[in-house]
Amino acid sequence: MKSKSLWRPLGLCGLLLFGFNSTIAQNPLIMDQFTADPSARVFEGRVYVYPSHDIPCGKGQGMIGFCMADYHVFSSENLTDWTDHGVIVSQNKVDWVDSTSYSMWAPDCIEKNGTYYFYFPARSRDKAFGRGSAIGVATADKPFGPFTPEPKPIEGVSGIDPNPFIDRDGQAYLYWAGFGGLLMARLKDNMKELDEKPQKVGELPPKFKEGPYLFERKGIYYFTFPHVENKTERLVYCTGDNPRGPFKYGGVIMDESPTGCWTNHHSIIAYKGQWYLFYHHNDLSPHFDKNRSIRADSLFFNEDGTIQKVIPTWRGAGATPADRRIQIDRYSALSEIGASVAFLDTLHRQEGWKTVLDAKDAWIRYNSVDFGHGKWKSVRVNASGAGGIVEIRLDQTDGPVLARVQIPESPDWTVVESKLPERPSGIRNLIVSAGDAGPVEMDWISFE
Ligand code: FUB
Numbered sequence: 511m512k513s514k515s516l517w518r519p520l521g522l523c524g525l526l527l528f529g530f531n532s533t534i535a536q537n538p539l540i541m542d543q544f545t546a547d548p549s550a551r552v553f554e555g556r557v558y559v560y561p562s563h564d565i566p567c568g569k570g571q572g573m574i575g576f577c578m579a580d581y582h583v584f585s586s587e588n589l590t591d592w593t594d595h596g597v598i599v600s601q602n603k604v605d606w607v608d609s610t611s612y613s614m615w616a617p618d619c620i621e622k623n624g625t626y627y628f629y630f631p632a633r634s635r636d637k638a639f640g641r642g643s644a645i646g647v648a649t650a651d652k653p654f655g656p657f658t659p660e661p662k663p664i665e666g667v668s669g670i671d672p673n674p675f676i677d678r679d680g681q682a683y684l685y686w687a688g689f690g691g692l693l694m695a696r697l698k699d700n701m702k703e704l705d706e707k708p709q710k711v712g713e714l715p716p717k718f719k720e721g722p723y724l725f726e727r728k729g730i731y732y733f734t735f736p737h738v739e740n741k742t743e744r745l746v747y748c749t750g751d752n753p754r755g756p757f758k759y760g761g762v763i764m765d766e767s768p769t770g771c772w773t774n775h776h777s778i779i780a781y782k783g784q785w786y787l788f789y790h791h792n793d794l795s796p797h798f799d800k801n802r803s804i805r806a807d808s809l810f811f812n813e814d815g816t817i818q819k820v821i822p823t824w825r826g827a828g829a830t831p832a833d834r835r836i837q838i839d840r841y842s843a844l845s846e847i848g849a850s851v852a853f854l855d856t857l858h859r860q861e862g863w864k865t866v867l868d869a870k871d872a873w874i875r876y877n878s879v880d881f882g883h884g885k886w887k888s889v890r891v892n893a894s895g896a897g898g899i900v901e902i903r904l905d906q907t908d909g910p911v912l913a914r915v916q917i918p919e920s921p922d923w924t925v926v927e928s929k930l931p932e933r934p935s936g937i938r939n940l941i942v943s944a945g946d947a948g949p950v951e952m953d954w955i956s957f958e
Contacts, residue, residue: 519847537826538793538803547616547775553653558585572612575800589828592826597656604659607632620674626650627673627701675724705763720776733757742766743774768789771799776873784873785809829880835954838876841862848872868949877939884935886957898947
């Protein structure tokens with residue numbers, strides 16, 4: 511059957527916690543808290559993500575529905591297991607920040623000569639530092655801190671969404687969203703002061719822009735940002751031959767969110783030979799788009815350096831080890847009819863989603879399961895529903911059958927185990943289909 515949009519309404523698989531502060535997830539990457547504005551960086555061979563931390567607003571708290579009191583940093587070696595390193599900077603512990611403002615919006619971090627510079631916006635206690643948000647710096651010897659904030663914000667910078675960039679010649683720049691649009695200035699060697707007056711970044715498309723992110727690839731400087739052309743933010747890019755611009759419009763990186771999340775905010779990195787787009791949507795808060803969740807998907811360039819549009823997926827990036835509880839509801843594709851996902855518990859969305867197959871031959875595909883060297887003897891499926899035989903195939907909908915699992919009729923979740931006649935190895939796609947079973951709900955499957 512033809513696969514249908516990846517934006518069908520959701521259901522969820524369980525959250526699997528590996529100890530106190532480490533989670534496994536596809537998209538969204540983090541399930542135990544809201545996260546937004548992901549600035550991803552590769553430091554010391556790992557991916558570090560510095561997001562904002564959305565929390566539900568109390569009365570009179572925050573600005574325009576956004577409430578952010580601190581920052582966490584997360585890291586991963588495989589883009590599947592994410593470690594939460596905890597709070598690195600908070601509004602109560604920065605001298606210049608108004609500690610009642612909950613205004614710690616999108617941050618970013620960069621390394622220079624072994625020091626990590628974390629840039630963050632917040633409303634200052636002293637209006638001398640600007641009309642709205644000021645931008646401060648905190649430094650650390652390690653990407654996960656401990657970070658020491660400077661006593662004052664950067665002089666001459668008023669705005670949000672800081673993005674530092676260091677060119678190949680060692681010159682550093684800071685980009686941000688200010689009152690005059692997207693602005694930039696050279697940074698001094700100390701990375702804590704501007705080396706020139708802020709300038710407007712030139713030749714950008716009209717209408718609302720924020721969240722600048724600059725990177726360089728093969729001598730092309732990509733100046734990328736969220737841009738409201740129609741209703742909500744889409745991600746676009748411009749290119750130039752140097753970090754100051756002017757930049758020429760290149761195209762759309764990601765379309766407006768089909769679920770109506772008004773903001774999107776992103777970063778782009780290369781890691782282990784693949785490019786990735788980090789961005790956010792409101793997966794865990796479908797009715798309030800100021801409580802967001804970060805995501806990642808692969809990004810590809812054309813031969814001429816143009817960027818291929820990224821289609822958001824639930825599956826995200828990274829291979830999933832076969833012995834994990836594979837959350838097949840974080841799918842790569844599903845059949846046109848009879849397959850859907852839904853929250854396991856609409857009151858506790860952080861518990862995730864489940865897969866629902868309720869028509870003959872309905873299927874769901876989950877890409878890139880890592881079977882390694884083929885020691886697998888059985889598959890376990892956590893299922894409920896009317897019962898019947900669920901079929902698991904490899905690679906594609908008409909690929910080899912890996913197992914036929916008899917699901918008992920039960921309204922409760924039951925783990926069923928079935929022997930594998932063959933032992934799969936390597937990285938394979940899984941297709942789980944209902945055959946004539948159903949309706950059947952599945953929380954996860956796993957191999958032993
Ligand atoms: O997270 C608060 C603001 O929303 C960010 O600073 C913007 O980029 C938008 O994502």
